[in-house]
Amino acid sequence: MAPLEPYEKIYVNPSFIKTGHGEIACETCHGGNPKDPNRQTAHQGIVKDPTFPDADKACGECHENIASTAKNSLHYTLAPFEKVIKARANKDEGILEKVCQAREKHCNGCHASCGQCHVSRPDYIEGGFLRGHLFQKTPCMHTTCASCHGGRVYSEFTGANDEYPPDVHYASKGMTCMDCHTGKEMHSDATGVATRFDLPERPRCDQCHPDVVSEKPKTDSHTIHRDKVACQVCHAVGYRNCSNCHVGTDKNGLTYFRSGKTEMLFKIGINPNQTKGRPYTYVVLRHPPADPGLFDFYVKNGLGDFDKLPTWKLDTPHNIQRITPQNNACNNCHGNAALFLLEKDVTDWEQKANVRGVVPDAKIPRPIFDRPAIRPDDPSKSPHPPFPPANATYSMQLTCYHTWQWRAGTKGGRGEIFPFEIPLNNKGFPPIFPRSG
Amino acid sequence: MKNLLKKKGYKAGLIVVFVIAAFLGPAAAYAKAEPAKSKSECIACHTDLNRIIRLSSEIEQIRPEFRRSAEASGEG
Structure with missing residues (x-):
């Protein structure tokens, strides 16, 4: 994640003024003196993140339902x-x-507030506006989530760990963190929750x-x-x-x-x-x-x-x-x-x-081979060619969920694999082959 | 007075004045809100890209550097 230039952290996109949140005067949320042209005195009493620690104060004025639970969410507390x-x-x-x-x-410096997800990057990485103070209903995972979860989860998800592939939901479907971790979960009240896995709204x-x-x-x-x-x-x-x-x-x-x-x-x-x-x-x-x-x-x-x-x-x-x-x-x-x-x-x-x-x-689950070997009484009657050579020593093994393999060959050799698919009975064995004991 | 109100032209005039006033009221309020916004030094400064670049680089030079402890170590 590229660091922000100093000006990017505080530049307000002019189009913000035309948004709903831009209709609210700056000082309503951030304090300070909007009429003072002196930079230093104008910023006296400024509140950098008006959404923390009290989510009700700035956001709750309009988003009462969300703020009332978000203030007790895992990210807040x-x-x-x-x-x-x-x-x-x-x-x-x-x-x-x-x-x-x-x-x-x-430990407690790692919290995140409404503003640190929807307006700026988290304080943990020194903040800075996400998109010129334009409020992001769904934050970008590459900046917002990765800021704090970049060490383990984000690296796993995007395949940043050498030799380990990215998550299939990300690589094949283009899904983001928020596709599973919805706003409902992010904003839910976590009071009394012992671990994040106990949150009822978890994905x-x-x-x-x-x-x-x-x-x-x-x-x-x-x-x-x-x-x-x-x-x-x-x-x-x-x-x-x-x-x-x-x-x-x-x-x-x-x-x-x-x-x-x-x-x-x-x-x-x-x-x-x-x-x-x-x-x-x-x-x-x-x-x-x-x-x-x-x-x-x-x-x-x-x-x-x-x-x-x-x-x-x-x-x-x-x-x-x-x-x-x-x-x-x-x-x-x-x-x-x-x-x-x-x-x-x-x-x-x-x-x-x-x-x-x-x-x-x-x-530790026992190997499948521990079960009695499965051998066909008469391979020639099998409807599933190809068959192993008649003079081969052979065994059958379950390799994947529907696929059974013949491994056939001479004694001491590596053998040859003859894969084919076969319907299994309710005990998980091919119905045409009796189990030998 | 009664005679005056009975005159059609006078009645129509009153209606026109009332309608214009009804439209002018909110427009005047809107006109008042706009200058209030443009008078905000916050908006004037933080939306001026050239100014914010110059100021932020000036601030960056005098701001104490964000320091991480030299004793921090590890991969976690």
Whole structure:
């Protein structure tokens, strides 16, 4: 995202005056003295962002319904931050107070207001008008969303992470953040919401793909995995994981963040919080920049109850693909322990926090080959040529959802694949081939 | 007076005056609003591209540089 020139940040497009918002006198929202020709005295008492902290004040005059809930939205309050940090914080009053001060100083600066989405870029990147102060009903994701979500989500969505493709919704359909994250969600009241995944207005895949959760999904894989596996487990690819974070203030009074290396990983874990809306056993887990020593600069043992919450957290990577490395063959996932969050993937100091998310050996899905081999009694009767050579040793394997393959060849050789499609019976096997035991 | 009102020409004149006044009223109010806008120094300055470029570069030179701590590090 290109930085703005200094003049671009404050230049008002003359056409703004002709818009509805341009009918309102500048000083009504921003204060200052519009009759004073002296730049310095005219700007005395100026309010740069009249929409924060009180959304009702400027916007609520006309957009009462939106402002009344937006002021309690996730972007305004960052309420889950407070909940998470308080849950992990040392409960000693003196220590807790210092933790809260540090949180206020380092974490709460990332909020966004009405103005920081619809009029200017967020304060987090020093603001500047989006389009000459012309109000943007739907902000541009490349400037507005990317300003704060550029590190992980935006990079995933647009394919900025090397070797990882962009999200199919973006690359093939040209969709933007706002196509899923609508104004209804952005402006909704998040009071009492523990995480962003608990917001009732959050987007859901089935809103556009209702077949997936219907009684009879068109795809066998959806019939088999529905309610057991979150969509992202099969359809997302590798995403960025952070290892730690420490905050402090340097000798010049400037705040700083220090984080460790990031790593592109894909980890499937056990859903630590099954709900009616998220009943899955398996979900994708991401490691955020969490560390028990986060606030050590301000107070030792500030996060004394760090283990209360997992450090591998439920996540929904934004790089959805129809075909992914883990779903293009059953056994790419079944029996592939490397895809799952195992005890060895979790550092010693995180073991206790992640007890519920780590996948025990017994919960790693067994390879499909573990089932009795499927062999045709008489391949010549099969209506699905081509057949493997008569003298070949062969096996059949399920590779994709409708496609079975013959792998045939001489002993020790690589063999040859003979793909064909065949209707499956209600047990997931080709009806013409009996199972051999 | 009664005789005066009975005269057709006088009645028509009154109607014409009333109609003109009805149209002139809002127009006068609009004429008042326009100068108010153009008198705003905010609008005059912030919509003048040349002026805003010159002023913003002047401000940029005297404004303390936005500094990030040298101790910040990492990829996250």
